[in-house]
Amino acid sequence: MTLTDIKTAPPTAWFGIVVIALYILVALFAPLIAPFGETEIVGMEFEPWGGAYPLGTDNLGRDVVSRLIWGTRNSLGIALATTALAFGAGATLGLLAAVTGGWVDQILSRLVDMLIAIPALLFALLLLSIYGTGIVNLVIVIAVIEATRVFRLARAVAMDVVVMDYVEAARLRGEGRGWLMRREILPNAAAPLIAEFGLRFCFVFLAISALSFLGLGIQPPTADLGSMVRDNAALITFGDITPLLPAAAIALLTVSINFVVDWVLHRASGLKD
């Protein structure tokens, strides 16, 4: 993707890119931007909007703006790490299966079939119950689950590339598996994989927040957008919209990513309508 590509992007994609960039900036510079610390108690609980606390304080008297900023940083970081891990593993194995074929492909594919047949959320629940609910475990467990989906896509995309003559040419040259995967197939499978990365990221984001909802996700006092919604969801019944804010933050990011993904996929499909 070059700069000129971005220039010709439709407004929705532009919107998405700008929003994502903003989130990344907020995440990177959270310590500088956030007025208060992540768990710092600065005032009374549930202070109203305005004044020193533009969005008020939460149930413990922590500044909501600061919590949102830290929450963005944590959620983004964790989701990103998870997605990256899922991709590292899933894409590598997917490409390997496509390039190698034979029993390697069979074993990997059957294993993935099995794992996919277990509902993701319940699977996560099971694994998190086994290994405990730390952030590291959360990242690994979701990464494993998502990796199975990435594997399928990577394998399918790579299968389309593997039949290309230039891959055969490289094989005939005597190139090793690593070269085939890295240099011949990966660059040509990149567009759908990048798009998938965006989608997977959204799934991971939502999955973590769903697990937080069930009490197995990110544990307090770590600020996290998903658990912030859950913590204060009961307020919604009484017309307090503060819990909407982290949910809106989640939705805004996922919508933006989806816009960009749409555009990437559209470009990759070569459809011009």
Place this chain on the structure above:
Amino acid sequence: MTFTDISRRGFLATGTAALALGPTALRAQAGPKRGGAIRIGHSGGATSDTIDPATYAAGPVVTAMLGGVCNNLVEIDAEGRAAPELAESFEPDAEARVWTFKLRDVAFSNGARLTAADVIASFNHHRGEDTKSGAKGLLDQVADIRADGERVVVFELTAGNADFPFVAADYHFVIMPDDGSGRIDWQAGIGTGGYTLEEHEPGVRIRLKRRDDYWKEDRAWFDEVTLLTINDPTARQNALVTGEVDIINGVPPKTVHLLGRRPGLSLVEVTGTAHYPFPMHCDTAPFDDVNVRLALKHAIDRQEMLDKVLKGHGSLGNDHPIAPGNRFHAADLEQRAYDPDRAKYHLKQAGLDSLDVSLSTSDAAFAGAVDAAVLFQESAGRAGIRVNVDRKPADGYWSNVWLKDSFAMSYWNGRPTEDWMFSLVYADGAEWNESRWSNPRFNELLVAARAELDEGLRAEMYHEMQALCRDDGGSIIPMFANYIDGKNDRIAHGEVASNRFLDGWKVVERWWAV
């Protein structure tokens, strides 16, 4: 608002108190009447629930079985006293070691008459090698149970216990019929209570139907009661707000102020015995130094914690487990307050400049435990004590963290008597002595007070024990939580018992529809 000066009786707080002058309250005073099919949204139900008394835990099963389908020998009344239920009367001997219970002549829902054999089978269900009962420990003090004719049961204890009737009121000890072989057939769900069990879908719903021939004439008013398991606090609250259910237990503290303000709804709030200890292992450094324990006890801001974690719906704790509602609560014991300087002073006494401790916590301990830990971290920080909040998995918290980590958070629903509470958690060698505290004077007093039948003397003894706990004990007990239930105006009730939620889990029997 503080609750330190409330009477030991059940305390009806804001919600109902505020509405006491309203029309609903007036109607409520018109007296109970029969009828109505009501629904209760209840927390704590699970698909694994059974109606086996051995595995009872707080949840809809207990509310249904204890308060609806079955009776105990003894019940705890709204005044916090042990009142005869299936027992017509009970008498101790002079040492409070042998207790004789005379039974009423009442019928089970299958028509059989209650006999001593049923009582013995019901208690034996929790005794012996093979029982899996959570109440097994409670009956370790029972050396023998025997019948003295059809309607008399004699409990022979290993040592005197003036509070034994309270033990008999424990929710595990519901009386079910003997199947002829000395065991109870709990699957049948038969009891002497005001309702019959019509349907039990574990973790989903329990349906009870009124028995016309119930032996208590002024109890069990509803025609039909459905207990729905609603574990999500928000869903439970919504169910009450939308009229799906008439009563819920465990209103989430976060929104209790909002819920109470809604027209047509009211809160039923009592200061109970539930408390949140932070036990420190007294045999483990640095907590083996009483000055370190005192430093930590002074480094916690109880009022802030009560305000923020319980939204004020509770009362301050004084580092001992005896609730304001207990009979021998030491109300005149000086309330410990947040004092960073005192904390620093005690640190110095312990020869320390600063202190780093790790506090294990999880919301499995109690709702808001992690928040409480964070608050403690903040307040202790100002006293020069760094508290590292160590979050543990909720799953397996009670088996892997509690009793094992040297500084962890815990939860006790409390017990109706001082002796019970102290014996269970603070006595030397008690299985659940979570702070591994061993104070010879305390243990001496515990045994003496147990068998003492003179109320005045007992009060003195328990007073001293509370002071010992407070100044030497290993647990920080920052607060007692209120039991907060919610109900709509269709439902009325009399005086509410302060042990546990829902009128001591007797809502089904005691409340009525207007």
Place this chain on the structure above:
Amino acid sequence: MTDPLLTIRDLRIEGRQGRSWTPIVKGVDLELKRGEILGLIGESGAGKSTLGLAAMGYARDGTRISGGSIDFDGQDLMALSERRRRGLRGRRIAYVAQSAVANFNPAHRLIRQFSEAPTEIHRIRDRDEAEAEGRALYARMRLPNPGEIGFRYPHQVSGGQLQRAMTAMAMSCRPDLIIFDEPTTALDVTTQIEVLAAIRDAVREFGTSAIYITHDLAVVAQMADRIKILRHGMEVEEQPTRAMLAAPREDYSKSLWAVRSHEAAARPAPAEGETPVLRLSKVSAEYVRGTRVLHDVSFDIPRGRTVAVVGESGSGKSTTARVLTGLLPLSTGRVELDGAPLPDRLAGRSKDQLRQIQMIYQMADTALNPKQTIREIIGRPLRFYLGLRGAAQEARIRELLDAIELDPDSYIDRLPGALSGGQKQRIGIARALAAEPRLIVCDEVTSALDQLVADGILRLLRRLQEERGLSYMFITHDLATVRAIADHVVVMQNGEVVEQGPRDEMFAPPHHPYTETLLASVPQMDADWLDTALARRGEN
């Protein structure tokens, strides 16, 4: 009936590139009388298909008709509403596309697709009527089993038959005008002749006007009354067919004529007893156990010579290439490289053995990794086989680009996407040359290219062969290509070699019957060739 059926004046069509529009057709005039067939000739990119579609008032997505007028039977197509134009399409103007396989909807039976236009879209016939007509047209198009074939799905019918079924479909509403867009290009020569005959008969029978678009002069010569040559979206010249064949006026037209007759000079046969670069002895192979695709194939590829392997699709040409490159293990027989046996599996071959045999592919598009620059593509074998890096590698890349007649400075950093088809094919050649091989396997390397471009590639290959002493195994189905490059010809059918020998002997009688059919099916630059060829077939 003297007024023209179709009159196009100064037609301009543009295609979108990013946000701007670039011209594709730049002011073309065209006139077609009733019953007349106009041949439209040009290389790819000349704008012939775009023009053909415009005659239906249709512009593809991403293109637009920006000027000029299209008058069909007195109606200005540009002025009509889209709805009215739809009413003409399929009913009065029909279209026959290049690939029938791709243009038949795989989800519906043939007869259903035949009758869709007359019954469901234009509602001019009822279903029974339409289907009866379909059977009649199938018979006229000489389809086997005309009563039954309509109930098949497209994938159940062969390519040549589908092409005829599509022509029948175009005629389902008895249109006044049919646009034939390269209808036989994708077919084998032996099939092509039948399709051509069927199309011509049907068009004549109904007196339908037609525009026949193709890049093959010999084909258009059989079909058209007049021929118009297009280049870069503009008309080069237009003449009646015979006049055009006899005397093309413009240089461009003449160059098209010239490549048809290109023939390589004969070279002496290799010395007796010389070890061939490659020898296949009684090679058999199978994809699925038990079903042989190659039977006892034996031939030699001498040093510095070109062996053409010809045959129709399915004859085993490409399979032979897969066996000798090691992609498909042989089941019996042996392959020798320079007299030494070659391990039959790719994994068993040494780097040097791999280097000796290189391959050039038919589809240059898929043969070059679109994400690698020319430098990377050519540089890799240099580094892989010869260990060249840095400046030495760079110098060799530039040398190779010079050798394939591309300017190193302007091409070395490009991606394949920025090259034309011929240029891509040249890069493929450079990549093969970089390995300094003994033998290059060329798999239909010119069949996807326009004739002039293909001719350039053939000449380049020939020059490189002479400069570097290379051997080629040249897989093709096009006998003109064979004539232009081969020293030795191997004819294959159904996985067997049916005949082989020096090129000139192979083109002179007597022939093996199969070779005879192949030769007879190649269209000639003679307006009467189709008639004579059909007549001769009838005799056999």
Place this chain on the structure above:
Amino acid sequence: MHPLLRMTMQRLALGLLTLFAISLFIFLAIELLPGDLTEEILGQSATPETVAAFRRELGLDQPAHLRYLDWLGGALMGDFGTSLANGREIGELLAARFGNTLFLAAYAAAISVPLALSLGLLAALYRGSWFDRFVNVATLSSISFPEYFVAYILLLFLSVKWGLFPSIADFGSGADLGTMLYRTFLPALTLVLVVTAHMMRMTRAAIINLLAQPYIEMARLKGASPARVILRHALPNALSPIINVVALNLAYLITGVVIVEVVFVFPGLGQLMVDSVAKRDIPVVQAACLIFAGIYILLNLAADLLAIATNPRLMHRK
């Protein structure tokens, strides 16, 4: 039909193998869980003696491999055993829950599948129009919100504020269909919002992907209207990916709705499984997992068979 039948048999056999692998996997996973059923049920009140007694009663003192083989033997005979926690027949325990889950899934599917397909087709037909954009942005947003959040918002407006629908979905036993539909409307609607977007987008994409196909152009050149092009020419060829995504979403409706069950207090299979994991009730987890996995495998198989049945290339060999 014969190759189809053979494929079905092969896939079923493979499915059974997968189920076996899953059962082993789950069993081992739960074996690794800290604590077991007895400790979980007894909770804070567990003592070594009571735990040991409880284990003896349930046979948990047997070695793990024996318990697995025992379970497997029973499962092969169609007997999934009894719940460790409450001693009830698992078959009976699951049947009611599974029935509820299926009902909710069918309810949501009956609304979302036709809705998604028609929206997808319309969006493809009017691609690039304001309608297309609007539907696109709307569906994108609806999949961008966390599921529980959608649920709470619906609950707030449709139940708490306007009182149109009940906030908890439990319909008791013996309710009539109308009551069931009414009481489960909110969870069904939540699910509809969640799955419709996915199916709709896939339908649209599958159709648009085909629009570059030559036979689509051929249809246009025959004079077919845009609607005919989409419905008659693109749709039949896009069925395979559409069926696939519908199957995936149906599987999700059955297996992935724990959160909706929690929010609306719906007694479905997901809640049962979550409870059982927490309580280490291995036989129930096993059985629930196998049902979920079996559903997934069967739906996938059904999707593949349907895709074959609608694809003449695979249905009618040469």
